[in-house]
Amino acid sequence: LKVTSSSPDFETKVAETGKGQFKIDVQPHDTSRNMAATLTIQPEGSSKTFYAMARVTNAPAIQ
Numbered sequence: 001l002k003v004t005s006s007s008p009d010f011e012t013k014v015a016e017t018g019k020g021q022f023k024i025d026v027q028p029h030d031t032s033r034n035m036a037a038t039l040t041i042q043p044e045g046s047s048k049t050f051y052a053m054a055r056v057t058n059a060p061a062i063q
Contacts, residue, residue: 001044007037010054026054034058 001022003012013025028035034057041050 002042004040004042005037005054006040007035009035010037010039012039024052028054028056031056 001014001016001024003014003024005012005026009029011027011029013027015023015025017023024039024041026039034055036053036055039052039054041052042048043050
């Protein structure tokens, strides 16, 4: 399984957790500002491509 981020602001890691099962870990390099990325997920030996979004947003203001 290959996972890439459209933004260098996010790091991705893939770990196989079982036969045909994977854990995708996505970590932002900085959480002090809003940012987003599209993750491209490509299974090995398959022509299918899947997409996911990763975002960092500010915490809502407490009133």
